[in-house]
Amino acid sequence: MAHLTSRRVGIPLSAISLALLLLTVALPWGRPVQGADHREAPLISLDPTADIADVFAFRSPVDPSFVVLAMTVNGFAVPGVRGSYSFDPEVLYQIKIDNTGDAREDLVIQIRFAGFESDRDPRCPSGPGGQYVTMRGPAKPTKTGAVNQRLGKKVPEVTGCTNQPLTGSGRAEGITVFAGLRDDPFVTDSAQLNRILGGTEQVFRAIGSGDGSDLANLDGRPVDGSGRSGFDTFGGFNVSAIVVEVPRAMVEGTRSRLGTYLANNTTIGVWGTTSRRQNFHLRKNEDNDFGSGQFVQVQRMGQQLIKTVFIPSTERERYNRTTPDNDLADLGSFAGPRGFSRFIPDTLTSDDGSGNTIAARAGLLTALGVTALPNGAPLIPGLDALTSTDVNLVRRVIFPDVLRLDLEFLPPNDLVVANNGLQNGRRLDDDVTDILLRAGRQLLDVKFPDGSGVPGDGPLDGRRALDCSSLPNCPDRRVLAVLQGTDFIELDADVENVGNSGQDRPLLPGFPYLGEPHPLPGNPTPAPGTVGYPPSPGND
Amino acid sequence: MKRGSTTAARATALAAVLSVLATAGGGDAQPRETDHVIRFYQARVGRDPDDALGYSRLGNAYVQKARETGDVSYYDLADQALRRSLALVSRGPVASSATTWLAVVEFARHQFRDALATAEKARALDPGGLAPYAIVGDAHVELGEYDEAARAYAKLQELSGPLHPHSRLAHLKFLMGDRDGALAYARNAVASARGRVPAENLAWAQAQLGELLFQAGDLAGAERAHQEALGTRPGYHRALAELARVRAAQQRYGDAVELYRKALAAVPLPEYAAALGDVYTKMARTSEARRQYDLVEFIGRLSALSQTIYNRELALFYADRDVKPREALELAERELQVRRDIYTYDVLAWALYRNGRAREAAAAMAEALRLGTRDARLYFHAGMIHAALGDSKRAREYLSGALAINPRFHPLQADVAARVLAELGRGAESGERPR
Numbered sequence: 001m002a003h004l005t006s007r008r009v010g011i012p013l014s015a016i017s018l019a020l021l022l023l024t025v026a027l028p029w030g031r032p033v034q035g036a037d038h039r040e041a042p043l044i045s046l047d048p049t050a051d052i053a054d055v056f057a058f059r060s061p062v063d064p065s066f067v068v069l070a071m072t073v074n075g076f077a078v079p080g081v082r083g084s085y086s087f088d089p090e091v092l093y094q095i096k097i098d099n100t101g102d103a104r105e106d107l108v109i110q111i112r113f114a115g116f117e118s119d120r121d122p123r124c125p126s127g128p129g130g131q132y133v134t135m136r137g138p139a140k141p142t143k144t145g146a147v148n149q150r151l152g153k154k155v156p157e158v159t160g161c162t163n164q165p166l167t168g169s170g171r172a173e174g175i176t177v178f179a180g181l182r183d184d185p186f187v188t189d190s191a192q193l194n195r196i197l198g199g200t201e202q203v204f205r206a207i208g209s210g211d212g213s214d215l216a217n218l219d220g221r222p223v224d225g226s227g228r229s230g231f232d233t234f235g236g237f238n239v240s241a242i243v244v245e246v247p248r249a250m251v252e253g254t255r256s257r258l259g260t261y262l263a264n265n266t267t268i269g270v271w272g273t274t275s276r277r278q279n280f281h282l283r284k285n286e287d288n289d290f291g292s293g294q295f296v297q298v299q300r301m302g303q304q305l306i307k308t309v310f311i312p313s314t315e316r317e318r319y320n321r322t323t324p325d326n327d328l329a330d331l332g333s334f335a336g337p338r339g340f341s342r343f344i345p346d347t348l349t350s351d352d353g354s355g356n357t358i359a360a361r362a363g364l365l366t367a368l369g370v371t372a373l374p375n376g377a378p379l380i381p382g383l384d385a386l387t388s389t390d391v392n393l394v395r396r397v398i399f400p401d402v403l404r405l406d407l408e409f410l411p412p413n414d415l416v417v418a419n420n421g422l423q424n425g426r427r428l429d430d431d432v433t434d435i436l437l438r439a440g441r442q443l444l445d446v447k448f449p450d451g452s453g454v455p456g457d458g459p460l461d462g463r464r465a466l467d468c469s470s471l472p473n474c475p476d477r478r479v480l481a482v483l484q485g486t487d488f489i490e491l492d493a494d495v496e497n498v499g500n501s502g503q504d505r506p507l508l509p510g511f512p513y514l515g516e517p518h519p520l521p522g523n524p525t526p527a528p529g530t531v532g533y534p535p536s537p538g539n540d
Numbered sequence: 541m542k543r544g545s546t547t548a549a550r551a552t553a554l555a556a557v558l559s560v561l562a563t564a565g566g567g568d569a570q571p572r573e574t575d576h577v578i579r580f581y582q583a584r585v586g587r588d589p590d591d592a593l594g595y596s597r598l599g600n601a602y603v604q605k606a607r608e609t610g611d612v613s614y615y616d617l618a619d620q621a622l623r624r625s626l627a628l629v630s631r632g633p634v635a636s637s638a639t640t641w642l643a644v645v646e647f648a649r650h651q652f653r654d655a656l657a658t659a660e661k662a663r664a665l666d667p668g669g670l671a672p673y674a675i676v677g678d679a680h681v682e683l684g685e686y687d688e689a690a691r692a693y694a695k696l697q698e699l700s701g702p703l704h705p706h707s708r709l710a711h712l713k714f715l716m717g718d719r720d721g722a723l724a725y726a727r728n729a730v731a732s733a734r735g736r737v738p739a740e741n742l743a744w745a746q747a748q749l750g751e752l753l754f755q756a757g758d759l760a761g762a763e764r765a766h767q768e769a770l771g772t773r774p775g776y777h778r779a780l781a782e783l784a785r786v787r788a789a790q791q792r793y794g795d796a797v798e799l800y801r802k803a804l805a806a807v808p809l810p811e812y813a814a815a816l817g818d819v820y821t822k823m824a825r826t827s828e829a830r831r832q833y834d835l836v837e838f839i840g841r842l843s844a845l846s847q848t849i850y851n852r853e854l855a856l857f858y859a860d861r862d863v864k865p866r867e868a869l870e871l872a873e874r875e876l877q878v879r880r881d882i883y884t885y886d887v888l889a890w891a892l893y894r895n896g897r898a899r900e901a902a903a904a905m906a907e908a909l910r911l912g913t914r915d916a917r918l919y920f921h922a923g924m925i926h927a928a929l930g931d932s933k934r935a936r937e938y939l940s941g942a943l944a945i946n947p948r949f950h951p952l953q954a955d956v957a958a959r960v961l962a963e964l965g966r967g968a969e970s971g972e973r974p975r
Contacts, residue, residue, distance in 0.1 A: 040607075040644075040647060040648060040678065041674075041678070041707040041708050041711070041744070041748075042607065042707075042737065042738075042740075042741040042744055043603075043640070043641075043644050043671065043674055043675065044702050044703060044737060044741065045637065045640065045671035045674075045703075046703075047699075047701050047702055047703050049701075049736065050701060076597070078576065078577050078580045078581075079580070080573075080576030080577065080579070080580055081573045081576050081577060084573060084738070086735055086736075088701065088735075088736065089735075090701060090732075091701070116734070116735030116736075118735055119734070119735055190593070191588055191590055191591035191592060191593065191594070191628075192590065194592050194593065194628075194629045194632065194634050195590060195592065195628060195629055197629075197631070197632055198592070198628075198629035198630055198631045198632055198634070198635060199630070199631055200627075200628060200629060200630070221590070231587075231588045231590075231591070233588070233591060233593065233594075236580075236584065276700040276701050277700070296700070298700060298701075312668070313633065313666045313667050313668030313669060314667045314668040315668065316668045317668060
């Protein structure tokens with residue numbers, strides 16, 4: 001067979017130029033010419049349907065004899081591809097409740113799904129949602145801990161389709177359930193937090209000249225014309241939410257829990273978990289049912305930001321697979337591998353003998369100018385006068401990693417940091433980031449540079465303190481992250497009020513309380529805060 | 541020889557083919573999900589140019605777009621977005637994620653050593669994160685370091701759900717000659733992807749299953765799998781081309797032609813043009829075959845980047861066609877510099893064979909076969925090489941092995957295998973060596 005040769009001798013010039021001409025004419029046609037060979041397996045690095053974004057627990061603002069428990073997954077859900085966000089039929093979603101004070105679940109609420117939004121369950125052929133929801137509980141589980149089983153049928157049950165409120169009857173009288181897409185209520189300038197922790201910036205809002213030279217001139221976001229500097233990284237995103245409202249009497253419990261981490265008998269502990277079946281075995285047929293009947297926990301969450309801020313990357317998987325009753329194991333011992341309290345720094349005390357006290361820290365923060373606007377949030381009222389000699393105080397506030405909801409507490413009192421956790425339960429509009437930052441900057445021990453004249457500059461001597469042994473770029477960047485006690489997302493006038501985080505979309509006054517999801521693209525009047533973009537010819 | 545007019549005629553023919561591609565409606569029945577995601581993140585980083593995670597996810601979306609369109613220029617956009625993310629945040633989990641996606645980009649560009657190093661860097665940035673192990677493993681596979689690949693993938697094996705590395709393990713199992721294991725993993729990949737990943741990812745898994753079934757000689761199963769892939773993602777070029785291969789094996793050549801043309805209209809890969817040329821050859825439509833063969837070379841040589849990605853395809857093409865043997869060998873040797881997996885050794889062996897260096901070809905072929913992969917093409921090459929060496933017994937074993945895997949493993953080469961096998965049979969009686 002004749003083949004192209006590279007010998008050009010004898011080819012008329014006209015033929016060459018014709019060929020070249022044809023080549024150049026043929027090239028810019030907008031079809032992909034340089035194709036990839038497409039042999040690469042896709043990289044699937046996220047499991048968003050089992051990745052818990054937040055857990056909430058609060059008394060219903062409509063009727064305080066009801067409790068609202070909620071869990072969100074599928075974080076960073078992009079509004080334009082709404083149909084691709086489903087709950088996973090292979091996942092067992094649970095909200096667990098401890099009402100005896102041993103950090104083990106006394107009751108569970110289990111939620112399971114069938115079908116996908118993109119491939120509807122036959123029981124939900126049309127309408128707002130395509131997945132079939134089954135909620136069972138609250139009821140006593142057969143197995144507690146990291147391996148669970150489904151509740152049997154003789155418990156309260158509510159069923160229906162996603163994206164609409166479902167009401168229970170009979171045993172489930174009084175229970176309302178919602179599962180579906182909502183606006184993500186979480187508010188944090190995590191873009192700036194990442195830069196602080198990553199070392200490219202120092203604080204949330206620039207201080208002084210912002211040139212980073214010393215503590216009076218730290219590098220952060222500039223204040224814009226409207227007086228704001230923060231940016232809600234989560235604004236504009238949706239999330240998949242499970243919301244269950246139950247009568248208080250169904251979860252409160254009657255056993256005494258005095259002397260436990262639940263401070264009184266009207267407090268319950270709440271956390272969320274996602275579990276998958278045991279790793280399935282290879283099947284030689286096309287059977288879709290893998291594995292055994294047990295569900296193994298792959299994630300858990302209680303209070304806000306604990307994993308992100310405190311648990312090292314290498315411990316995250318173990319944290320996800322363990323249970324709250326294990327959190328305080330080896331408390332005070334930093335050699336022990338079981339618990340996680342060793343990852344929380346010591347708490348300052350009211351008298352440590354070297355002047356490194358809670359009151360002195362409050363004074364330092366004030367002297368640095370970060371306890372008043374525009375450079376920071378005010379101190380938590382009265383916290384500087386706290387009398388405590390317990391270096392484990394914050395460890396107990398955080399662990400077991402469980403929301404503590406005192407069913408008798410009423411706002412605004414329920415935002416104090418107490419032995420009851422970072423805040424009372426967690427409401428949708430609690431500014432949980434600011435709460436953690438403010439508590440952290442006032443209570444956590446920091447090692448400042450030797451001889452810098454600042455409380456905490458003494459020798460480490462076994463103190464578990466955050467490392468700020470050089471200034472202004474503390475080696476442990478978390479010191480800088482908490483410094484201002486806020487990420488400045490809301491208006492300055494609202495910074496002090498941690499009951500309002502500056503949502504991008506309004507919350508609802510009634511069930512299901514989370515705001516409407518962001519609209520699909522092409523909506524001619526997107527709501528404020530939504531990222532609008534040009535209409536697409538066809539929706540997916 | 542009328543070289544001038546031949547060249548001009550060839551250029552005209554080329555242009556005609558290209559203009560067909562230009563005007564072809566081309567695969568845009570695709571859903572626009574990825575476009576939405578790209579626009580969304582573009583708007584986000586426009587509003588907050590300091591959002592490292594936003595840039596990282598934009599890079600992620602560009603990579604997905606590159607996968608869907610086959611257009612490598614999206615990898616350039618991904619590269620830019622990911623580097624911007626790293627400039628904003630260079631430590632911690634966000635940086636680790638952006639770095640992992642950079643490794644994906646490098647891997648797609650066939651920069652396998654770089655991809656390995658970058659994936660290792662991603663691991664170091666977040667020691668508890670497991671995603672980089674997928675790319676570490678992938679890079680080791682292309683570098684022929686199969687034990688290391690298995691170790692990397694093993695780190696992912698404790699993950700359940702869609703994170704479990706089904707597809708990668710399916711491929712590894714296939715390479716190791718464990719066909720049943722490969723098929724089981726591939727089926728699990730499809731089941732675990734359903735409803736959970738972008739449509740293209742699911743279609744990819746379905747197409748992988750289809751290819752494995754073809755390699756197992758199950759044409760009906762392969763046909764089903766590729767049709768499911770096309771149901772998931774209409775116009776998916778890989779499923780179109782693989783279904784075309786099934787049709788050719790079923791001797792439905794007209795259907796094969798139509799499917800290959802559709803695949804080429806969606807993403808013009810040289811291997812599709814070569815395959816279509818072979819089908820035309822089988823149908824004795826020689827001038828149409830000629831046009832496709834010219835297109836193979838044209839696409840393969842079009843840019844420096846193409847030459848990197850298509851070295852092996854071009855070498856295989858020349859060797860298959862028994863043309864330009866020196867170039868084939870040069871390309872194969874160049875590929876071996878950056879890629880040392882069994883299929884690169886296979887193409888090297890085939891190129892050496894075409895250069896009359898059968899003994900060296902046998903040595904390279906032994907490397908290619910060292911894992912025990914049950915691949916009809918490998919067996920065919922091995923058979924022809926051993927025949928050239930006069931080792932009739934092994935030649936017969938390999939050639940009949942190829943035909944046993946799939947009697948119509950290739951529209952042209954299956955015939956060659958059968959013919960040579962028959963000659964070897966007669967030769968065994970008469971003591972002759974076949975040509």
